[in-house]
Amino acid sequence: xxxxxxxxxxxxxxxxxxxxxxxxxxxxxxxxxxxxxxxxxxxxxxxxxxxxxxxxxxxxxxxxxxxxxxxxxxxxxxxxxxxxxxxxxxxxxxxxxxxxxxxxxxxxxxxxxxxxxxxxxxxxxxxxxxxxxxxxxxxxxxxxxxxx
Amino acid sequence: xxxxxxxxxxxxxxxxxxxxxxxxxxxxxxxxxxxxxxxxxxxxxxxxxxxxxxxxxxxxxxxxxxxxxxxxxxxxxxxxxxxxxxxxxxxxxxxxxxxxxxxxxxxxxxxxxxxxxxxxxxxxxxxxxxxxxxxxxxxxxxxxxxxxxxxxxxxxxxxxxxxxxxxxxxxxxxxxxxxxxxxxxxxxxxxxxxxxxxxxxxxxxxxxxxxxxxxxxxxxxxxxxxxxxxxxxxxxxxxxxxxxxxxxxxxxxxxxxxxxxxxxxxxxxxxxxxxxxxxxxxxxxxxx
Amino acid sequence: xxxxxxxxxxxxxxxxxxxxxxxxxxxxxxxxxxxxxxxxxxxxxxxxxxxxxxxxxxxxxxxxxxxxxxxxxxxxxxxxxxxxxxxxxxxxxxxxxxxxxxxxxxxxxxxxxxxxxxxxxxxxxxxxxxxxxxxxxxxxxxxxxxxxxxxxxxxxxxxxxxxxxxxxxxxxxxxxxxxxxxxxxxxxxxxxxxxxxxxxxxxxxxxxxxxxxxxxxxxxxxxxxxxxxxxxxxxxxxxxxxxxxxxxxxxxxxxxxxxxxxxxxxxxxxxxxxxxxxxxxxxxxxxxxxxxxxxxxxxxxxxxxxxxxxxxxxxxxxxxxxxxxxxxxxxxxxxxxxxx
Ligand code: SF4
Ligand code: SF4
Ligand code: SF4
Ligand code: SF4
Ligand code: SF4
Numbered sequence: 022x023x024x025x026x027x028x029x030x031x032x033x034x035x036x037x038x039x040x041x042x043x044x045x046x047x048x049x050x051x052x053x054x055x056x057x058x059x060x061x062x063x064x065x066x067x068x069x070x071x072x073x074x075x076x077x078x079x080x081x082x083x084x085x086x087x088x089x090x091x092x093x094x095x096x097x098x099x100x101x102x103x104x105x106x107x108x109x110x111x112x113x114x115x116x117x118x119x120x121x122x123x124x125x126x127x128x129x130x131x132x133x134x135x136x137x138x139x140x141x142x143x144x145x146x147x148x149x150x151x152x153x154x155x156x157x158x159x160x161x162x163x164x165x166x167x168x169x
Numbered sequence: 170x171x172x173x174x175x176x177x178x179x180x181x182x183x184x185x186x187x188x189x190x191x192x193x194x195x196x197x198x199x200x201x202x203x204x205x206x207x208x209x210x211x212x213x214x215x216x217x218x219x220x221x222x223x224x225x226x227x228x229x230x231x232x233x234x235x236x237x238x239x240x241x242x243x244x245x246x247x248x249x250x251x252x253x254x255x256x257x258x259x260x261x262x263x264x265x266x267x268x269x270x271x272x273x274x275x276x277x278x279x280x281x282x283x284x285x286x287x288x289x290x291x292x293x294x295x296x297x298x299x300x301x302x303x304x305x306x307x308x309x310x311x312x313x314x315x316x317x318x319x320x321x322x323x324x325x326x327x328x329x330x331x332x333x334x335x336x337x338x339x340x341x342x343x344x345x346x347x348x349x350x351x352x353x354x355x356x357x358x359x360x361x362x363x364x365x366x367x368x369x370x371x372x373x374x375x376x377x378x379x380x381x382x383x384x385x386x387x388x389x390x391x392x393x394x395x396x397x398x399x400x401x402x403x404x405x406x407x408x409x410x411x412x413x414x415x416x417x418x419x420x421x422x423x424x425x426x427x428x429x430x431x432x433x434x435x436x437x438x439x440x441x442x443x444x445x446x447x448x449x450x451x452x453x454x455x456x457x
Numbered sequence: 458x459x460x461x462x463x464x465x466x467x468x469x470x471x472x473x474x475x476x477x478x479x480x481x482x483x484x485x486x487x488x489x490x491x492x493x494x495x496x497x498x499x500x501x502x503x504x505x506x507x508x509x510x511x512x513x514x515x516x517x518x519x520x521x522x523x524x525x526x527x528x529x530x531x532x533x534x535x536x537x538x539x540x541x542x543x544x545x546x547x548x549x550x551x552x553x554x555x556x557x558x559x560x561x562x563x564x565x566x567x568x569x570x571x572x573x574x575x576x577x578x579x580x581x582x583x584x585x586x587x588x589x590x591x592x593x594x595x596x597x598x599x600x601x602x603x604x605x606x607x608x609x610x611x612x613x614x615x616x617x618x619x620x621x622x623x624x625x626x627x628x629x630x631x632x633x634x635x636x637x638x639x640x641x642x643x644x645x646x647x648x649x650x651x652x653x654x655x656x657x658x659x660x661x662x663x664x665x666x667x668x669x670x671x672x673x674x675x676x677x678x679x680x681x682x683x684x685x686x687x688x689x690x691x692x693x694x695x696x697x698x699x700x701x702x703x704x705x706x707x708x709x710x711x712x713x714x715x716x717x718x719x720x721x722x723x724x725x726x727x728x729x730x731x732x733x734x735x736x737x738x739x740x741x742x743x744x745x746x747x748x749x750x751x752x753x754x755x756x757x758x759x760x761x762x763x764x765x766x767x768x769x770x771x772x773x774x775x776x777x778x779x780x781x782x783x784x785x786x787x788x789x790x791x792x793x794x795x796x797x
Pocket of ligand 3: 351353
């Protein structure tokens with residue numbers, strides 16, 4: 022438990038065409054970034070149902086990163102515009118319900134932005150580390166666990 | 170102004186519709202219930218008063234009702250917004266229904282209580298659709314309505330003033346009461362999905378258990394699925410047997426839709442829906 | 458049946474002692490039955506309206522784990538949760554609520570003995586109280602109960618005046634609970650209790666349950682069901698707040714790949730999902746069929762099997778129904794159809 026602070030679980034939902042390719046570029050360019058991120062690739066940010074984000078918290082994520090193509094770059098033309106509108110509503114709702122805004126981060130990272138990807142991941146990881154484990158969600162996850 | 174019985178009777182006798190969905194008195198004079206009249210003489214029981222709480226638009230998407238053929242529905246201004254939203258979302262066609270709008274003088278929060286400034290429903294206090302925007306016939310006459318305090322808005326402001334942890338604790342306690350009866354969903358005219366996400370089991374997105382976790386995701390996702398769609402009839406909150414203040418979520422989402430997009434749900438049947446559309450200039454301050 | 462008298466003051470003292478002795482007390486509050494921390498939360502009001510939900514949650518929780526599992530390489534380990542043996546006193550419940558436990562115990566002890574229910578109900582002491590509420594949705598007298606019925610209670614309270622209660626000690630269990638507190642009780646006055654009970658307004662008897670049962674048997678396809686089916690929204694609020702509805706669903710929920718729990722959750726026959734088969738076929742594919750099931754189960758199948766009506770006439774389902782589908786009105790109409 023003690024070192025969890027230093028080792029937060031972060032789930033990243035990324036689009037296949039931009040951010041995932043950007044992360045790949047970071048890898049092939051041998052850029053180092055903090056290893057806390059578990060990446061989940063989707064065809065498009067438009068495919069990221071907000072319920073995925075909730076599921077990540079249910080499964081113990083301390084932070085969720087969402088990332089895709091810059092406006093205008095969407096492989097399917099408008100997927101990210103639709104996503105953006107949804108995120109506006111969704112992140113405000115989460116904030117209202119008491120889920121700290123610093124646990125959910127949105128970004129645009131293109132296929133050529135390997136460096137930006139590294140910066141985004143590192144900065145977000147540090148932010149979540151500073152926040153510590155997501156105690157509030159842990160508490161509701163803990164109800165009815167084995168021998169609990 | 171024509172009266173409801175005359176209008177409803179004419180629609181049925183002329184064969185313009187096969188059924189009229191309206192309200193009848195039930196139990197005591199501070200209570201009504203929905204009723205579907207299929208014969209002209211049935212409409213004699215119809216009433217319009219300050220206790221017609223139900224949003225009858227909920228029936229328009231039910232298969233038990235749509236099989237009756239063309240129907241007319243009595244609608245207060247707020248209910249007509251739900252009908253507008255249903256048309257916008259292609260769930261019903263304008264030409265398939267006949268809306269009997271009523272000039273509305275407000276309703277109570279619940280049945281069995283007097284209609285006065287203390288008991289008037291919060292939604293009626295600043296209502297701008299006392300004459301429905303969408304209707305094929307209009308009945309009744311406007312009168313002065315009591316003013317009162319918008320307690321729910323006060324509660325929303327109270328929640329906003331808390332810090333994140335306090336907000337979480339507040340909602341955790343409220344959601345913890347949920348028994349997953351889904352009355353909120355069933356009473357909502359805009360919750361018409363044939364299979365609700367909470368009923369999907371492969372994969373299971375929202376736990377069906379009424380546990381803290383299952384309740385949190387259910388109440389959160391329900392509110393989100395109604396973002397920019399909820400027209401504020403407050404039937405969900407009235408239906409909830411556990412008295413969970415669901416309007417605190419729905420209204421907050423409506424306020425966000427208004428602030429961010431200047432969007433009001435259920436006002437224009439030809440407008441694209443809020444989350445079905447986008448604008449190149451949508452705010453992205455929060456995106457890195 | 459032994460009878461005593463207790464002052465309000467002593468009654469509250471008794472509750473305070475019980476709380477000190479680690480007994481849980483559940484009592485009707487403003488927003489439903491509540492587990493109290495302090496005896497001052499007890500209202501003892503025989504004229505109060507029914508709470509929206511019944512107290513069944515305390516014997517049959519809305520959600521509970523029935524097993525935990527852990528998988529390893531070749532095996533699955535099953536861990537059985539234990540229900541805590543802790544005395545719970547249901548205090549000041551109406552006769553229509555109190556009666557629910559004995560009705561429920563029939564189904565929970567039919568072929569399979571449900572330990573989760575049995576442990577809880579064995580540890581529950583029911584202190585009922587005479588009811589002076591009765592609104593247009595009440596019909597206890599039509600299902601063989603009454604506002605003064607002590608049937609199902611372990612101890613039954615009859616308010617003599619604002620500060621005095623007649624105490625009927627109905628069962629052994631009730632006597633055992635009160636034994637340590639004998640000094641709070643004084644000699645009974647059953648004459649007065651009888652006089653008060655006789656003066657209570659009884660809801661009018663509106664149907665003959667036997668006639669209703671027979672009509673249901675012969676009218677599975679009657680068009681009457683359609684008239685309700687088209688109004689009902691299928692929300693199952695009625696089943697969830699009902700003191701005797703007992704359907705549940707069983708689902709497995711994992712924590713991770715290796716561990717998880719099997720949950721038992723309330724369910725209701727008004728949901729279309731309730732009878733939906735894996736094939737997609739749904740034998741109750743219309744709300745009228747689902748509502749027919751609700752009435753048939755309560756007034757025919759359960760009486761056929763257990764000689765109990767699966768309804769205590771509390772009227773909760775009707776009061777809370779978003780579209781005021783009134784079970785009393787419906788069964789009364791069926792009764793009229795049966796007479797015709
Ligand atoms: S919100 Fe407006 S239209 Fe709706 S019931 Fe109130 S006054 Fe009538
Ligand atoms: S969410 Fe509630 S207030 Fe909004 S439309 Fe549905 S029932 Fe009405
Ligand atoms: S109506 Fe209330 S108790 Fe029922 S599912 Fe909705 S929020 Fe939960
Ligand atoms: S509470 Fe009313 S609307 Fe809901 S399922 Fe029961 S009868 Fe139908
Ligand atoms: S069916 Fe309705 S009236 Fe009968 S016990 Fe259940 S809630 Fe009460």
